[in-house]
């Protein structure tokens with residue numbers, strides 16, 4: 176499809192707009208330094224794959240950006256505005272799928288999603304209508320009025336995904352979002368991300384499923400021990416590290432080559448040898 180010159184200008188402007196900027200982000204928990212100075216600028220429309228070993232500080236970064244974790248040093252800017260502990264308005268531009276969520280089991284999906292929609296500034300009717308339509312797309316129209324307590328894991332995850340997008344945010348934080356989704360739903364969700372990114376939404380995608388990160392991200396950021404140790408497209412990382420898959424690059428950059436020895440040790444202990 177040929178873009179008109181006006182559309183080309185809009186695309187260039189969008190690409191230059193900065194959605195997220197982290198400057199010297201540091202965070203300690205007691206004597207443990209979890210983030211040691213994260214500097215990061217994310218352009219609007221990018222899909223960032225944010226990866227790193229367990230405990231590297233990925234969720235901590237996301238929670239700081241969302242204002243869920245205080246007591247850090249450094250700066251967080253969202254669409255050019257510095258986020259402070261008092262800032263609230265910027266949250267309307269953000270959607271979030273947490274790694275672990277407290278869904279209100281006693282509520283129905285309708286009650287929960289309209290509650291979240293209203294928190295994000297939608298009126299009840301709009302939230303109700305959108306929530307019902309989105310549930311239908313995910314094949315959940317029949318349980319819209321059922322309590323979340325009766326949902327399977329994947330059904331809960333779909334409600335979480337809907338709740339993160341109901342207010343049409345510009346910046347989306349996804350922490351292991353595919354958790355519990357079946358293969359068909361994964362396909363739908365990956366397609367949703369591609370369409371959102373094409374519309375200029377910015378997506379920050381944190382996951383351990385390397386082949387998905389490799390495919391959907393146009394920029395991959397690897398953090399290890401509180402620092403960014405790699406930043407680039409998958410092709411760039413592949414060239415720099417002479418490795419074939421993102422999983423292999425991950426192993427190399429985190430200095431890990433003991434999987435066989437560790438597996439054998441584990442099984443030997445299980446067998447009581």
Ligand SMILES: Nc1ncnc2c1ncn2[C@@H]1O[C@H](COP(=O)(O)OP(=O)(O)OP(=O)(O)O)[C@@H](O)[C@H]1O
Pocket residue numbers: 204209227228229230231232233234235236274
């Ligand atoms: N509330 C807390 N109190 C104390 N330590 C914490 C707290 N939250 C996180 N940590 C520590 O901070 C470090 C980073 O945790 P974080 O959850 O950010 O890691 P992660 O990269 O998201 O890991 P994973 O891949 O396992 O989800 C870990 O060592 C963790 O124990």
